[in-house]
Amino acid sequence: MKKPFDSLRYRYIAIIASSVFIAAGAVMFFAKGFATGIDFGSGYSEEVRIAPLGFSCTYAGDKTMTLSVEDGALTLTMRDETGVEEVMFNPADYPLSGDVAEAIGMYGVNVSVKDPLLPSANLIAGFGLPGRLSSSPLRINFATDTVDITIEDVRNALLSIGGASVQTVGKSSDAGFQIRVNAEDGETQADVEARVNGALGDAFGAENIVVMRSDFVGPKFSASLFRSSVIGVLLALALILIYVAFRFRFAYAVSSILALVHDVLAMLSFILIFRLEVSSTTIAAVLTIIGYSLNNTIVIFDRVRENIRTEKTLSVEDIISMSVRQSMTRTVITSLTTLFAIVPLAFLGSGDIQLFAINLTWGLIAGAYSSVFLAPAFLSFFHRLMPINVEKEKKEEEYSLV
Amino acid sequence: MSKVGRSLFVVLVIVVGALLLYPTIRWYCFVSQSIKDLAAGSNENIRDWARGQASRETLVLREMLQTDRNQSVPEDLRYLTGFAEDARKDKGMDSPESWDVYSLLSSFASEDELFMAIESYYRDEIMDAKRLSGNVLQLGLDLRGGMSVVLEADLDSFESQHGYRPSGDELSSLIADDIEILTSRIDQFGVTEPDIRQQGADQILIEVPGEVDPERVDSFLMSRGSLAFHLVDSELTARVNRDYMGNRAAAFRPDGSIIVPDYIPADRELLGYYTEDEYGIDVLREFVVIDSEVALDGTHLESVRMERNPQNNQPVVNFRLDSEGGELFHALTSRHVGEQLSVVMDGKVKSVAVINSAISQDVQLTGSFTEEEARSLAVALRTSSLPIDLSVVSQQGVGASLGTDAVSIALKAILFGLLLIVCFMIIYYGPAGFIADFALLMNFYMMIAVLSALHFTLTLSSVAGLVLTLGMAIDANVIIYERMKEELRAGKSPYDTVRLGFGRAFWTIMDSNVTTIIAAVVLSVLGSSTVKGFANTLAVGIVCSLFTSLFVSHLLFDFFVKEESFKGVSLSWRRSGV
Numbered sequence: 001m002k003k004p005f006d007s008l009r010y011r012y013i014a015i016i017a018s019s020v021f022i023a024a025g026a027v028m029f030f031a032k033g034f035a036t037g038i039d040f041g042s043g044y045s046e047e048v049r050i051a052p053l054g055f056s057c058t059y060a061g062d063k064t065m066t067l068s069v070e071d072g073a074l075t076l077t078m079r080d081e082t083g084v085e086e087v088m089f090n091p092a093d094y095p096l097s098g099d100v101a102e103a104i105g106m107y108g109v110n111v112s113v114k115d116p117l118l119p120s121a122n123l124i125a126g127f128g129l130p131g132r133l134s135s136s137p138l139r140i141n142f143a144t145d146t147v148d149i150t151i152e153d154v155r156n157a158l159l160s161i162g163g164a165s166v167q168t169v170g171k172s173s174d175a176g177f178q179i180r181v182n183a184e185d186g187e188t189q190a191d192v193e194a195r196v197n198g199a200l201g202d203a204f205g206a207e208n209i210v211v212m213r214s215d216f217v218g219p220k221f222s223a224s225l226f227r228s229s230v231i232g233v234l235l236a237l238a239l240i241l242i243y244v245a246f247r248f249r250f251a252y253a254v255s256s257i258l259a260l261v262h263d264v265l266a267m268l269s270f271i272l273i274f275r276l277e278v279s280s281t282t283i284a285a286v287l288t289i290i291g292y293s294l295n296n297t298i299v300i301f302d303r304v305r306e307n308i309r310t311e312k313t314l315s316v317e318d319i320i321s322m323s324v325r326q327s328m329t330r331t332v333i334t335s336l337t338t339l340f341a342i343v344p345l346a347f348l349g350s351g352d353i354q355l356f357a358i359n360l361t362w363g364l365i366a367g368a369y370s371s372v373f374l375a376p377a378f379l380s381f382f383h384r385l386m387p388i389n390v391e392k393e394k395k396e397e398e399y400s401l402v
Numbered sequence: 403m404s405k406v407g408r409s410l411f412v413v414l415v416i417v418v419g420a421l422l423l424y425p426t427i428r429w430y431c432f433v434s435q436s437i438k439d440l441a442a443g444s445n446e447n448i449r450d451w452a453r454g455q456a457s458r459e460t461l462v463l464r465e466m467l468q469t470d471r472n473q474s475v476p477e478d479l480r481y482l483t484g485f486a487e488d489a490r491k492d493k494g495m496d497s498p499e500s501w502d503v504y505s506l507l508s509s510f511a512s513e514d515e516l517f518m519a520i521e522s523y524y525r526d527e528i529m530d531a532k533r534l535s536g537n538v539l540q541l542g543l544d545l546r547g548g549m550s551v552v553l554e555a556d557l558d559s560f561e562s563q564h565g566y567r568p569s570g571d572e573l574s575s576l577i578a579d580d581i582e583i584l585t586s587r588i589d590q591f592g593v594t595e596p597d598i599r600q601q602g603a604d605q606i607l608i609e610v611p612g613e614v615d616p617e618r619v620d621s622f623l624m625s626r627g628s629l630a631f632h633l634v635d636s637e638l639t640a641r642v643n644r645d646y647m648g649n650r651a652a653a654f655r656p657d658g659s660i661i662v663p664d665y666i667p668a669d670r671e672l673l674g675y676y677t678e679d680e681y682g683i684d685v686l687r688e689f690v691v692i693d694s695e696v697a698l699d700g701t702h703l704e705s706v707r708m709e710r711n712p713q714n715n716q717p718v719v720n721f722r723l724d725s726e727g728g729e730l731f732h733a734l735t736s737r738h739v740g741e742q743l744s745v746v747m748d749g750k751v752k753s754v755a756v757i758n759s760a761i762s763q764d765v766q767l768t769g770s771f772t773e774e775e776a777r778s779l780a781v782a783l784r785t786s787s788l789p790i791d792l793s794v795v796s797q798q799g800v801g802a803s804l805g806t807d808a809v810s811i812a813l814k815a816i817l818f819g820l821l822l823i824v825c826f827m828i829i830y831y832g833p834a835g836f837i838a839d840f841a842l843l844m845n846f847y848m849m850i851a852v853l854s855a856l857h858f859t860l861t862l863s864s865v866a867g868l869v870l871t872l873g874m875a876i877d878a879n880v881i882i883y884e885r886m887k888e889e890l891r892a893g894k895s896p897y898d899t900v901r902l903g904f905g906r907a908f909w910t911i912m913d914s915n916v917t918t919i920i921a922a923v924v925l926s927v928l929g930s931s932t933v934k935g936f937a938n939t940l941a942v943g944i945v946c947s948l949f950t951s952l953f954v955s956h957l958l959f960d961f962f963v964k965e966e967s968f969k970g971v972s973l974s975w976r977r978s979g980v
Contacts, residue, residue, distance in 0.1 A: 045601065151801060167547065168801030178550070178800060217607060218600030232928035236921040243920055247913055284936045287925060288870055291918040291940055295874065298914040299881060306906075330884040333830070337880065338873035340822035344815040350808045352544070360870070 005328065006321045011377035018262060018374065025269020034271070034278045036182075043182045044192040046214035048200065049124050050149050050175045051141040053114040053207040054097030059133035061108050067138060068130030074100055074123055074140065076107060091121035097142050109133060114207070118142035124210050141210050149175045149204065157203030161195060165351075180217065189216055229283060233290065237261075240294065248305055251386045255378035256297045259370045263293045266366040267359060276359065281352045285359035292338070293367025296331060297375045303327050304379065316383050320376045328372075335368040408957045415949070416844075419851035426538040426854040433531055441531035448532070450659075452524040456517045457651045463507060463516070471504040482506060485519040517651045539854035540611055542861030543597060545809055547801040548611035555580070555604040556791040568790070573604060576790040581606055606792065609800060611859055631698040633734075634742035634754060635670055638691035642672060646689055653689075660689075669694050675744075675751040690751045692744055697734050702727025719753075719767040728763035736760035816869050823876055831883055832972045837958045838879035841950040845875045848946040853939065864939050871943030878915075878951035882907040887973055900959045908952060915944050 059065045064079040070088065078085045087107065094100045098116025105111045122143040131138045151168050154177050158164040161181055169176035183192050193214055200209050237257055244253035267289055271278060303323040311319055342364065345357035440451060459479065466473060475483065486509035487497045498505045510516040542548075555577060561567050568576055577600055584606065585598055597609040645663065646653040655661055662672050675690045706721040723731055735743075735757050745753040745767070755767055824842070827835035849868060853860070860868075886903035894902060918940065925937035 045607070169550070170798055215602035215605065217602075228928055229925075232925045235928065236924040239920045239924060240917045243917055244913075284864075284867060287921070287936060288867060288940075291921050292870070292874060294917050294921070295877065295914040298917055299910055302910040302913055326888070327884075330880055333880050333884070334874075334877040337823050337826060337876045338870065340826060341816070341819035341869045341873035344818045344822070345812060348815040348818075349812045353808070353812045 005325055007324045007372050007376055008317060008321050008380060010373055011380075014369075014373035015377065018266065018370075021273075022262075022265045022269050025265065025272045028269075028272040032272075032275075035275045036278045042216055042218050043180055044189060044196070044214070045178065045180045045217040046193065046196060047169055047176065047178050047212040048197075049141070049143065049210045049212060050154070050177070050200070050204050050208055051122075051124055051143040051210060052118060053205075054116075054118050054120075054140050054142045055101040055111050055113040056137035056139045056207075057104060057133055058110045058112075058135055058137050059108070060110070060135060063108075065107075065109060065133040066130055067133060067140070069123060069125040072121065072123065074104075074120070076104060076109070078107065089120070091119070091123075094120050096120055097140070100140075112137070115142075118144065124212075139207055139210075141208065143174055151177065153203070154179070154200070158196070158199050161199055164196075176212070183216065189214070233287070236290070244298070244301075248301060249386070251379060251382035252301050252305070254382055255375050256294060256301060258378050259297050259375035260290060260294055262370050262374055263289050263363065263367050266370070267363045270362045270366075271359065276355055279352055279355065281356040282359060285356050285363060288360060289363035289367055292364065293371060296334065296367055296371040299330065299334075300324055300327050300371055300375065301379065304376075317380050320380050320383075324372055324376050331368060331372060335364055339364055405957070405960055408953070408960075412954055412957060415848065419848055422851040422855040425534055429534050429538040433534070437528065437531045438535070440528050441535055448525060448528045452521045452528070453650075453654050455524045456520040457654055459520050460513060460517050460651045463503065464513075466503045467507055472502045475501045475503060475506050479506075481523055482516075482519065485523070486510065489515070489519075512648070514648055514650055537857055539850070540857065540859045542859045542864070543609055543611045543800075544861050545865075546611065547799065548609055549797065550800040551608045551610075551797045552601065552795040553606040553608065553792040554795045555606075556793045557604070559791045573790075574600070577604065577606060580790060580792060584608065605795065611861075630696045630746050631731075631734075632671075632692040632695070632744050632746050633697050633738060634744050635691045635693060636742055638666060638670060639689065641665070642689045642691055650686075666691060673744075673746065673751050675754060690744055690754060692746065692751070697743065698723075698727060698730055702730070721765050721767070723763050723765065725763070731765070732760055732762040813865070816865060819869060820872065823873065827876065827879070830974070832974045834883060834973045837955050838876060838883070840958065841879060841955040842872060842876055844954055845943070845946045845950040846872060848950070849939075849943050852942045852946065856938070856942075858938065859935060861935065864935050867936050867939045868943065871940060871947070874918075875943065875947030875951065878907075878911045878947055879955060881910055882951065882955070883973055885910075890973070896963050900956075900963045904952070904956050904959075911948070911952065915948055919944050 057067065062080065066077040066079075068075050068077065073091060074089045076087045076089070078087075087103075089100045089103055094103055096116060097118040097120050098113060100120050101111045101113045101116065119142060122145070124141045124143055129138075129140075151166055154166050155164070158166065158179065158181075165180045167178040169178050179196060181192060181196060193211075197206075197209055197211065237260065240260075241253045241257050244256055264286060267286055270276070271282065276282075300323060303326055304320055307314075307319045307323050307326075308316070311322070314322070339361065342357050342360045345353060346361050349357055440448065443451070463479070483497075483501050483506065486501070486506050489509045489511070490497050495509070507516065510519065555573065557567050560576075581598055581600060585596070596611075597607075599607050601607040642663065653661060660672060660674060666672050670691050671694050672689060672691050675687045702723045704722045704724050704727075706719065709718055709720050710716065711718050739757055739759060742754055742756055744751045744755075753767055824839045827838045827842075829835070831838065846868075849871070858864075882903050885907045886899050889899045889902045922937045922941035922944065926934050926941060
């Protein structure tokens with residue numbers, strides 16, 4: 001006959017396996033730290049418009065020529081010893097980019113026209129404007145009125161950079177995007193900018209990229225916010241400890257909290273070992289596991305408590321094994337149903353959601369494992385440290401049986 | 403409780419859920435996009451728009467009266483008959499059977515009254531929509547996008563207050579303090595899950611889910627506006643009010659701006675004196691003509707408090723000026739005793755007071771304002787509690803931080819996961835699986851209802867958390883069913899099985915869920931907004947799941963399993979039912 005399943009027999013293997021895994025995580029932590037996303041670390045943020053080039057201007061003459069934008073109209077300011085002259089090219093008078101280019105050309109500016117048919121009212125006043133004309137071309141871009149580039153195109157263009165977050169800015173026909181990426185150690189703003197714009201240029205043509213604004217951004221989570229979350233978790237653990245100690249016994253409380261700590265550590269190790277990015281959803285995933293895996297453990301412990309009352313002849317160890325066995329189907333099914341909900345996301349989702357789902361999937365497995373193999377082992381250990389007071393137990397039974 | 407009573411209770415819960423869901427459903431399904439866009443504007447925009455509508459329709463009606471006074475009222479102006487009926491009732495006049503333009507217009511005492519009726523019609527429509535939009539389940543930044551605001555530290559104002567320009571570490575610590583204050587202010591608006599970070603050396607980038615609404619930016623920046631005291635030109639003020647107050651239609655252009663009459667000289671300015679009405683919208687009280695020259699700049703304010711006048715218990719605003727401001731103010735007030743002084747903020751007159759005597763540092767503003775007004779005035783006067791003032795550099799809409807197709811794939815995956823659970827329960831537990839699935843759907847319904855009543859912001863991670871909670875909710879049914887199976891194997895009757903299954907599983911489910919609730923509540927109190935949003939979903943989900951699994955599915959079992967009969971509900975497809 002096959003021997004009935006006894007999780008306590010595997011306790012040392014389980015403890016060693018878990019310790020090795022967590023130790024590996026700890027090594028990764030000290031060697032490389034967390035792969036923090038832009039939510040936690042600082043990074044680079046830029047706002048770009050991707051719009052076709054209308055024309056570009058160079059100037060080789062003696063005057064000081066400046067192009068700027070005033071009230072939506074391109075304005076040419078010419079300065080020399082004799083004074084200042086200002087010409088505005090209103091969209092009403094010069095409806096197309098070609099008209100503006102031609103008009104500017106009249107003032108001795110060398111204009112090379114790329115697309116003369118763009119509506120001049122859609123002039124983009126980005127980086128470089130106002131700008132002084134010189135031998136290096138100053139590019140003037142105009143947005144189209146149609147949606148030519150979607151956020152997905154931009155995302156795909158930035159795939160090589162990794163961890164880039166893209167948002168649309170303004171109307172979709174504006175093709176304006178807010179891009180955020182992580183800055184590597186020691187990278188300057190110019191380095192990251194070159195990296196991002198290089199990738200965008202490869203996809204959409206370098207002359208069509210207009211940077212509206214760029215900057216380093218700080219983390220979304222300041223240290224103090226993170227600290228208050230950690231304090232929250234610790235306080236929650238303490239209160240759970242008190243509740244379980246009150247409803248069960250102290251041995252149960254310590255064991256369940258230890259199993260919980262294992263789950264969190266196992267999850268963090270997983271994230272560290274597989275270099276998963278830590279983002280704001282990671283916090284949510286860890287919290288979920290704290291809530292969920294405790295659930296599993298408590299259900300098993302509840303069975304242990306019940307069996308200890310009814311099976312007076314068996315040893316505590318046997319009772320724990322028996323209880324784990326009895327609630328096995330339930331543990332498997334509940335974990336399964338929850339995995340049903342989350343695994344499709346881990347496969348089909350993308351970005352943050354996928355990370356969240358992967359973290360959770362691992363957390364659920366680790367949680368189920370710890371409530372079957374680790375928590376009962378802890379319980380039997382602490383039971384021995386704090387043996388049951390049979391008399392007290394009997395009394396409790398009298399008033400707790402509903 | 404009897405079965406009937408329990409059923410009634412479940413029905414009651416469903417009805418309450420429907421009531422809680424109503425605003426959300428109304429907003430997303432029955433409010434037109436143009437109304438939504440208007441409601442996203444500031445109160446001021448709404449006022450301007452309503453005024454423009456009113457002046458346009460007043461003109462239309464006037465023209466119709468001239469062409470043919472007996473033509474019937476066009477369909478789009480029919481709403482006015484309601485106002486006309488009320489106006490007639492006040493005068494003791496009967497309403498006509500059919501309304502023509504003449505009978506409609508003659509109901510109103512003056513064109514001004516007509517103007518105000520039209521204005522209030524449009525204002526109420528949009529203000530209702532605006533209030534509704536604040537009361538519904540919102541989608542978060544990652545799902546729908548929102549508004550992005552870039553704020554910049556105002557180094558000039560810091561320099562004028564402290565005498566030097568901060569730089570380097572000091573500036574970044576000032577910005578960090580500002581970020582902390584802004585975060586707590588935004589968090590006070592509920593769980594909006596904003597995204598706040600420092601940008602560059604002296605900027606703050608804020609992204610808040612929801613429509614671009616300048617008022618919301620103002621509400622967390624509180625006061626960033628310019629504040630100054632100006633002398634009032636009472637003669638011109640009286641003349642403008644004589645011309646305009648009886649005929650507001652002539653005072654505004656269709657875009658809502660004030661038409662400045664020719665007789666106002668260049669060194670005078672015509673401004674509106676606004677007080678807040680019960681809708682929280684600025685209402686024009688009268689027009690004020692002020693001296694363009696600033697009599698005293700608001701930067702001289704040191705402290706501001708809202709207090710009550712001990713004599714008549716009227717709210718007053720007390721403020722204290724710095725010594726330089728005190729001298730200036732004393733010089734000013736001693737020269738102009740008996741004249742009026744106005745407090746002007748962001749181009750609007752907020753308060754007008756008569757100078758009774760020369761005052762130096764301690765100033766008391768009395769007026770016929772309500773406590774609410776006095777308080778908001780005090781808040782406005784208190785230039786800012788931010789360590790360094792901020793000015794808005796840009797404000798614009800941003801799209802969802804996840805791509806639209808990423809969102810739709812994720813939602814499909816979530817739906818697929820739910821379907822898997824539902825099918826699994828039916829395959830594994832047979833007919834009893836249907837009961838569990840019903841409880842699950844009801845749990846989902848209740849959660850959405852409660853979350854929408856709490857004006858929750860749904861982000862993708864909270865949607866995932868919601869699904870996870872559903873996965874956990876089904877656990878409660880699994881625990882009960884597994885327990886029932888054991889009782890059944892022990893040879894109990896179907897009725898006893900149900901009774902014992904629910905009875906014994908009760909504390910198991912309670913204990914395991916209470917621990918989770920403890921975690922959720924603590925995190926909801928202590929956590930930052932992301933954590934808080936998640937914790938609230940979890941807590942709501944667990945309470946709902948306790949109800950659906952322990953109460954609703956128990957009731958359903960009781961309907962199918964009777965004490966007297968030996969029939970039960972099958973717990974699997976094998977022939978061994980409960």
